[in-house]
Amino acid sequence: MAASLRQTSGLYFSVPFCRSKCTYCNFASGVYPASEHSKYVDRLVSDLSAAPAWARSMQVTLSRQVDTVYFGGGTPSLLSGDHFRQIFRAIRNEFMLTRDAEITVECAPGQLSDATLGAMVEVGVNRVSLGVQSFIDEEAHRSGRLHSRAQVLDDLHRLRSAGINNLNLDLLAGLAGQTLQSWRESLSVLIDTGVPHASVYMLEIDEESRLGRELLSGGARYGAELVPSDDAIVQMYEESVEALSEAGLKQYEISNFAQPGRESAHNLRYWQRKPYLGIGLDASSMLPAEDGSVLRAATTADLDEFLKHSDRQEPIIETSWLGPTQQIEEAWFLGLRRNAGVSFAALRKEFGAEAADPSIAIARRLADEGLLSIQRGKAALTSRGRLISNNVFAEFLGLGRGWSVEEEDCAEAVAH
Numbered sequence: 467m468a469a470s471l472r473q474t475s476g477l478y479f480s481v482p483f484c485r486s487k488c489t490y491c492n493f494a495s496g497v498y499p500a501s502e503h504s505k506y507v508d509r510l511v512s513d514l515s516a517a518p519a520w521a522r523s524m525q526v527t528l529s530r531q532v533d534t535v536y537f538g539g540g541t542p543s544l545l546s547g548d549h550f551r552q553i554f555r556a557i558r559n560e561f562m563l564t565r566d567a568e569i570t571v572e573c574a575p576g577q578l579s580d581a582t583l584g585a586m587v588e589v590g591v592n593r594v595s596l597g598v599q600s601f602i603d604e605e606a607h608r609s610g611r612l613h614s615r616a617q618v619l620d621d622l623h624r625l626r627s628a629g630i631n632n633l634n635l636d637l638l639a640g641l642a643g644q645t646l647q648s649w650r651e652s653l654s655v656l657i658d659t660g661v662p663h664a665s666v667y668m669l670e671i672d673e674e675s676r677l678g679r680e681l682l683s684g685g686a687r688y689g690a691e692l693v694p695s696d697d698a699i700v701q702m703y704e705e706s707v708e709a710l711s712e713a714g715l716k717q718y719e720i721s722n723f724a725q726p727g728r729e730s731a732h733n734l735r736y737w738q739r740k741p742y743l744g745i746g747l748d749a750s751s752m753l754p755a756e757d758g759s760v761l762r763a764a765t766t767a768d769l770d771e772f773l774k775h776s777d778r779q780e781p782i783i784e785t786s787w788l789g790p791t792q793q794i795e796e797a798w799f800l801g802l803r804r805n806a807g808v809s810f811a812a813l814r815k816e817f818g819a820e821a822a823d824p825s826i827a828i829a830r831r832l833a834d835e836g837l838l839s840i841q842r843g844k845a846a847l848t849s850r851g852r853l854i855s856n857n858v859f860a861e862f863l864g865l866g867r868g869w870s871v872e873e874e875d876c877a878e879a880v881a882h
């Protein structure tokens with residue numbers, strides 16, 4: 467077992483509440499009365515307290531040293547200040563937050579009260595991710611977002627005044643009514659804000675969102691007829707890579723851009739296969755076992771089902787044990803998300819040359835096809851490979867018994 471898998475843990479809390487449902491949203495989130503929030507937070511706290519015993523029963527290592535905490539969802543900023551205090555009391559009871567721990571909360575613009583912001587600062591939150599998606603008010607509203615550009619700028623001002631300067635803004639390419647011109651405007655406003663981190667996603671079209679279903683069935687609701695073409699979305703993405711880079715936000719992952727040193731430590735944890743504990747609805751965990759295998763566990767995405775149980779174990783709907791071959795698969799399809807790529811030497815060191823080399827042969831073939839570049843013993847996606855990254859990742863699956871993870875569970879590759 468690599469030493470890196472043993473050092474510290476990350477904690478992920480899922481908060482599935484939203485004030486309205488965005489048309490493109492394919493996450494386990496919904497609009498619930500505030501009365502549900504307290505019930506849910508009680509449950510988060512109880513599951514967190516039960517986690518060390520659960521880890522022992524599963525014979526996996528859960529380090530009490532925590533250096534990243536991430537609240538995603540959903541809209542965690544809808545929780546009250548007291549909810550955050552309650553959760554952090556539980557964290558500090560069970561775990562030890564390192565002095566420089568990165569603590570992130572995803573917020574919806576215009577949906578962060580002064581009381582909640584004050585409590586976030588009080589408990590140590592030092593990073594905020596704002597789901598903007600578009601700075602063009604008409605596009606945002608058509609997608610079900612409730613905020614305006616002015617509110618985003620006001621929130622940034624409030625956050626900075628409160629001492630939170632480590633800020634991320636999300637943009638989504640592919641919104642109904644978006645044009646290359648309006649995209650450039652959103653990008654330019656984002657750059658002008660001076661935030662040190664940006665995430666750029668491309669619209670996912672699937673059965674899980676209202677807009678996705680409408681597009682698949684050829685309907686016109688939710689502005690489906692106004693969704694830009696695939697080529698336009700690709701151009702928006704490619705222009706972002708260039709514009710953000712020129713503005714000092716270097717791409718370090720398929721969808722993520724940051725000033726040096728401002729990369730998301732929590733999300734790097736996913737791509738580097740470092741351990742984390744997921745708490746709440748539709749949350750996944752990854753923890754190493756003594757024998758070198760790795761446990762992945764995921765909870766149900768059904769809130770009623772989740773709340774009906776009182777035990778941490780019961781809502782876990784999937785557990786998988788990954789042996790070396792599946793871990794090598796993961797090392798590729800998670801590692802290749804990063805611009806830093808996958809190091810052959812590190813792979814051989816962790817798994818042995820005999821186990822690692824067949825996958826390195828696949829990487830060399832993909833490099834011949836122009837999908838990967840190999841430099842100084844590291845393979846990384848090329849620009850072309852990045853646009854069809856799922857096809858590239860699929861090449862590495864099936865090295866073992868083909869266990870795969872939902873990428874959304876493992877990455878910040880989501881738009882809120």
Ligand code: SF4
Pocket residue numbers: 483484486487488490491492493495539540541574597881882
């Ligand atoms: S995209 Fe984010 S904010 Fe919108 S409904 Fe989904 S989880 Fe909520």
